[in-house]
Amino acid sequence: MSLAELICPAGTPAALRTAVDAGADAVYCGFQDATNARNFPGLNFTPDELAASVAYAHARGTKVLLALNTYPPAGKVDLWRQAADTGARLGVDAFIVADMGVADYIARTHPDVRLHLSVQAAASSPEAIRYYCEEFGVKRVVLPRILTIPEIRQIRKEIPCEIETFIFGNHGLMVEGRCSLTNYLTGQSTNMDGVCSPASDVTYERCADGAMASRLAGFTIDRFGPEENAGYPTICKGRYTAPHRDEAFYAFEEPVSLNLSRLLPELIEAGVHAFKIEGRQRSKSYVRGVVSAFRKAVDDIRAGREADIADLVALTEGQKQTQGAFQTKKWR
């Protein structure tokens, strides 16, 4: 049986302490720069804050995973190398990486620190995952959210490392690490700058009828009716008009969150080693609520009890949730 570790998000030191206190087995976080995929304004850690946070977590038996999961532009690797050196010096328990160059540097320079392969690497086949294990000593892969549980079970049999899957939060199904939609409108890169829909390019406008229009770099990407729930201002979840459709429609994805609370027993049985909760950009309130709910659920399952999952729909995007591809490939 897998250990079913709970891997929890922290966008600030206070959120990290909240996650630890709520029962996280490990917390993942990043520096205040482009080395991680949540490079949002006012978010993340200075080296001093990370040092104090590692001490807080370790004193309570919780691991700290440092996300270095963006791709350095060609020839500009120093920022990522310095971040890895700082993380190793501060005693983080693992690096979460996507780029082969970053993985290679860490494998050679800090061989004692575990490497986890980020979902941003989009490694979804046994061949791809084995390559990262053999070449860089990757110990765990975070699987893209495009696989069914039988597929995960089969992959587990064919790879030499642990598997981590997302269980709650933002549900992005673009080929992860390859999405360029934000670049197209803003000139900034989700994968190299760490910003999907940078806040500096987002505006909301209240319309006379009570509707709300959300815009990115001046382009309207959705318009929510007065009583309609809203979603994040990301292009992939925008609603668009097209000549062949009578009304605006979700051309790529819908604003909806992943929630696999009811599939936890099957995921554990399939050999998933760790469960990831998305949401470093969310508040302490979200971290406290979601981590506590999943802590209790995992503990119940481990103890052979039926899990009692708290209702988390109020925290989901658009107040809608899905089991996505984990349940069936017919999703969407």
Add this chain to the structure above:
Amino acid sequence: MNASVAHGPAPVARGAVSRLSCLVVQPLLIRIVRRIAAQHPGLFARLGPHQQTDFVIDATELPFALHLRPDPDALIFRAVPRDALPQAGALIRGRFMLLLELIDSEEDGDAAFFSRDLEIGGDTEAVVRLRNALDDVDVSIAEEAAQMFGAPGRAILARLRRAYADDTKGRGHA
């Protein structure tokens, strides 16, 4: 950016009530914001360039809006009648207790935005920075503010929270 005008008394009477309310609460606001700034100086670093941004915080039930400029060297936190709002760099609008619970991270800002209980306008980056700065404060800012006014302050906050919890449950948000 114009705040919406609430229904109720005639505009002249409403304006007079608003101005009088501003005069009454202003000394309290100054005390509160100076105390919070002194207790949590780390808050300002996360604001970055938006220390000079003018935030209009519009608690919809109050007879006035709040103007915040979180500049540590020249703090502004004042009550302003809705017909005399400053040019806002960023707008945050919602029910008073929702805003208070967001400040204390008792509620999640993204969830309040998804449900349309929270409205934001103007510079989104400024709002995100303010949210993240406040979220990194461990203690309850509302309780710290209430504590400044002793037992009556604590009692009022407790009463407001009870009423808000009951109302939220009634609206199916629990």
